[in-house]
Amino acid sequence: MAPLADDVSAYLARRARWSPLEVAFWIFAFATIWLFPGKHLILTETAILALFALSLDLILGYAGIISLGQAAFFGLAGYFAGLVAKYGIVNEPVIALVLAGWVAAALGFVTSFLVLRGSDLTRLMVTLGIALMLGELANRFSNITGGADGLQGVSIGPILGVFRFDMFGHTGYIYCLIVLFICFFIARRMVYSPFGLSLRSLKGNPLRASAIGIPVNRRLVEIYTVSAGCAGIAGALLTQTTAFCSLDVLSLERSADLLLVLIIGGTGYLYGGLIGAVIYKFLQDWLASLTPQYWQFWIGLVLVVIVLVGRERVEEWTAILRASISRLGARLVTRPATVGGAAPDGR
């Protein structure tokens, strides 16, 4: 059995290697700091949205859970980060960020048991219900959260005691980009690990997965918790970079927009959230300047068309293009000889 196990682990190791396209992507992402100094504000929002979308991709693309309630974790951590900064409990943003992530993950853990049961519709409803309830709670306790006015008087200390947040958003953007990269890196390690593979198998066929010994429910709880923590970090970033937090971090629109982002980018390969966020943000900005009142119509149309054309067909076309591009890339960058020839560029 040993040679087969070797083949398998070699194959897995190959898939986990960073492809040249990925490296180029991240180099370009960090280069935007210098390439577009005037656009840092919208780019910061894009980075936060990308991280948020990444969190949804973890449960939707890898575990098959449809959720309309990611905003619950986003908002909870956002308010947490704002409150600890406002009352001076934690003055250093990075510590606050990590704590906020843990708080969101805790909520994710507690609510994950509700998501285990029932059909797609049930999960949709439960996740939505939780987000709406949190929204109501935030409104009710407006003496703490500031209610509809939003959290006032939040001032964020300098990062690591050194880097102050400036009005132009430079520090904020670099901060967000670094956090995004770190979270992405961790997520990437996770999905290419045996843990990630078990997720994929249970998404495809939970019954069969449990038959070969994968603890389905435990996996779902774990990934849901991690995803919640990730969404929470995105929410805390938003509060920290804008020094403000209001009720719409918990709104239905935020969760719905997130689904849209992920669909544009594609699910199940981690970059979908990032690419979708960029396309969505700039599409929205462009459409909003063209038709300030009716851009929602065009976004809805885009959604309908994507579904009618069929996401699989779109992904097929892009897969063909991707394969030809990576073949081109492989020719440019020499690789060490691998067992069994070039690996197929799969997800």
Next chain:
Amino acid sequence: MVRSYFLVAAAVALGLSAADTAFAQDTVKIGFILPMTGQQQSTGKQEAAAIKLYMAQHGDTVAGKKIELIIRDDAAVPDNTKRIAQELIVNDKVTFLAGFGVTPAALSVAPLSAESKTPEIVTAAGTSIITEKSLYIARTSFTLAQSTVPMADWAADNGIKKVVTMISDYAPGVDAEKSFTAEFKKKGGDVLESIRFPLANPDFAPFLQRAADQKPDAIFVFVPSGQGGTFVKQFVERGLDKAGIKIIGPGDVMDDDLITGMGDAVIGTVTAHLYSADHDSALNKAFVAAFKKANDGMRPNFMAVSGYDGMHLIYEALKKTGGKTDGDSLIEAIKGMAWESPRGPISIDAQTRDIIQNIYIRKVEKKNGELYNVEFATFPAVKDPVKAAEQK
């Protein structure tokens, strides 16, 4: 990935467009941030129409400078407002920031206004504390307390002794409840209960029933602009008007924009507010006629007149400074400015930079087949009561 290429192409295009072509120093840009989409979009629509009307009537050159108007949509989401404001200051180099459909939007931009010394002209939001958040904020709209306190005074002076307050549970509603209750109690009135219903409330029935059971003389109500009609209809539906209960409140519930569509059930409702399209002055009649002509017969409401006056403020400030565009000179010019607006005489308080205006008590009547708020009593030169109380 084809999507990567899309990204690169988009980025290059953006990079090119971001190159800021330097405009001649003779242009003054005004950045209006308004909710053109979302729940508050009627505010955005009214204000945008009024602003454009003012510019059409008064031209686009002031004190030798060309005026450029930029209108951006924030959907009343404060994160958007802040980001758009930053972009307007940093990229477009606006001289004025204006608009702000809801209080959180105005508040989120205050630190920016202070740090960059850009005058922030609030033409819609209505919470008292806004003007205190930066020395460069001036307001041409209203504060909620300006309407509710005179309402309480009028009610106490006109035989209303017991009131139940009913408000939507969000910041402006709570403000309205607090300021009304404080003044009404001071004048010897009794607030039997303070009922709050959720903002996204489909049905007023149970709350109305609860209020009616207390047998008050009047119900003080504050709901977001669109729900006023529904509230009054359900009020009449339960026969509460026949039981002798009056409805009072700030004029937000009897929005000029919507009032005719509400039906005859609302006739007789008494409200206190800064503006009625029916206001009897030559200036207002001309304003309403011009507004209707330019906007398919749409009637201007208090948001429109606030935006109109905001533009006037900006134009006059520039004239006064002789075209100087630094924040300090402009704010100095703005303090104490007084003029005749379509709503009546108004001025900007030199100390608080907030608006001082007449508040009118009006009743809904039918005129020429349409419903109007007809003014019958005036409280002249009302300052924002909250700040006035603090100053004493």
Next chain:
Amino acid sequence: MLTILFDGIAYGMLLFVLACGLSITLGLMNFINLAHGSFAMAGGYCTVILVNRLGVPFALGLPIAFLITAALGGLFERTLYVHVYARNHLDQVLFTIGLVFMSVAAVDYVMGSSQQFVLIPEALQGQFIVFGVGMSKYRLLIILICGLLTVGLQLMIAKTRFGSRLRAAVDDQRVARGLGINVGAVFTLTFAFGSGLAGLGGALGAEILGLDPTFPLKFLIYFLIVVTVGGTSSITGPFLASILLGIADVAGKYYVPKLGAFVIYTIMILVLIWRPQGLFARSAAR
């Protein structure tokens, strides 16, 4: 107290008329149609145009709104929805959310963004006082119409041939097709009928719930709650669920106004924890 009960029942029945179409399409076609609220909105706006602008009497405006919305539903079903039936639930959710966005923006463009009010006839304004209990005339009308509709629906499903075809198709599509039942036609008719009901509900509800372009998004959660709690395998399930929710919501807001909005969400979450397939569904999970 009884007035509150009365109000709650009226509200619940309105919810039922609005939501039962959604329940039927979900149960029949296993299709999550989040755009259901858009049809309700369409019905409301039709009535506004007919009654307010064209002077059609209210009593006539309601059935016309029903027919127009039903026709719209049938049209959309044949042209758009039919392509998406075989897709997974995520695609359906996205598709229908896209339709919601489009409908909201389109209505805003055509009709403007302000609240719309239907001019209801004099005869329906005010209330009756029966044994000291105040009963609003309009709400009485709602209870009457919705009650008749429910009975009619139940009869149709139980006693007519179409009803039995519908039940067969719900139980097992393939076998039904094998028996020669034109399942496609059943789908179209049912979808059209469900949308028509939603339109009627929107028209009736404009007076109580308000009507503006954001209606589909605002009330989506309520429809979904009714369907989730009531289950999708019968008419009586959503009916009882709507009544329960209507009374709970209204009573909750009357007795404990501070917690008003929580009641409905809490009930939903509790029900979902206890019985994920709905309170009144058959135990066969769908």
